[in-house]
Amino acid sequence: MTQSNRFLSLLCTLLFCSFSVHTNAADEPQYRQLPRTQTTPGGVVILDLGSTDSTSPTATYNEVPVAVVRTTAGWRAMIGIPLSAKPGPHSVEVTRYDGSVELKTFEVDLKAYPEQHLTIENKRKVNPNDEDMVRIRRDRTDIANAKRYRHPTILSTRLDIPVEGIRSSSFGSRRILNKQPRQPHGGMDIAAASGTPVYAPGDAIVVESGDYFFSGKCLFLGHGAGLQTFYAHLSKIHVKPGDIIKRGQLIAEVGATGRVTGAHLHWSVGLNRTWVDPELFLATTE
Ligand SMILES: [Zn+2]
Incomplete structure (x- = not known):
């Protein structure tokens, strides 16, 4: 499917979706649990936007819209802090329904993530050739487009672990591949045999699927208001862009595609549009 066809089909599904999610009162956002906060690079900040507005305020951080969630205590902005964020004060621009704008600030604390050394057998996956670079640039455009997608309605804010397996706590680690420094690790690795089922961690819409040089077969889910989950190195994908899926639904199978050690x-x-520590969204860890 071409990019434009895919987004058209996504739009059609969205129209249906925005009606259906409002029909169930028990599913309304004020009952949703927020992630745990961690005010460091790769963490999540929850900002109190007050309770007086009858219509949701909007907020932006680094000029990107952030998720605003209604809770029983009022409006809360749920902000992802990039791994590259500098410690110190950061600000969020909040716009009220009446058009008034205010700046709210929060403090980002220092966190030193450990170094992780890995050996990749396939040398091209660490030092791609020219042909690989053409594909990698195309993959990056696809990934950037998928990350920009923002479903208007919040479908889930608390997430379940998508697969049973051995979890690493390597989020944020500074990766050294075959002795060469690379981007910090933007996710959690869960070791499991090829073919192990992967389940949706919350209600979502399937935003994109692809087969990329580094990520292998992969999938993007949108949980609403810019909360996204991404699944890489899959062997099989059981859903397609535009599908509306429920928490616990089979979406894919574990694999070893792309750049992996197993x-x-x-x-x-x-x-x-920034990767944060998945642990913060899991209810079972605290
Ligand atoms: Zn990983």
Whole structure:
């Protein structure tokens, strides 16, 4: 399917979706649990936007819209802090329904993530050739487009672990592949055999699927308001862009496609187009 066809079909599905999610009162956003906060690079900040507005305020951080959630205590902005964020004060621009704008600030604390050394057998996956670079650039455009997608209605804010397996706590680690420094690790790796089922961690819409040089077969889910999850190195994908899926639904199978040292699921959680620590969204960890 071409990019434009895919987005058209996505739009059609969205129209249906925005009606259906409002019919169930028990599913209304004020009952949703928010992630745990961690005010460091790769963490999540929850900002109190007050309770007086009858219509949702909007907010932007680094000029990207952030998720605003209604809770029983009022409006809350749920902000992802990039791994590259500098410690110190950061600000969010909040716009009220009446058009008034205010700046709210929060503090980002220092966090030193550990170094992780890995050996990749397939040398081209660390030092791609010219032909690979053409594909990698195309993959990056696809990934950037998928990350920009923002479903208007919040479908889930608390997430379940998508696969049973051995979890690494390597989110944020500074990766050294075959002795060469690379981007920090933007997700959680869960070791499991090829073919192990991967389940949707919350209600979602399927935003994109692809087969990329580094990520292998992969899938993007949108959980609403810019909360996204990403699944990489899959062997099989059971859903397609535009599908509306429920928490616990089979979406894919673990594999070893792309740049890997063995079969595992790479699972990322994104807010406002930035990867944050998936642990913060899991109810079972605290
Ligand atoms: Zn990974």
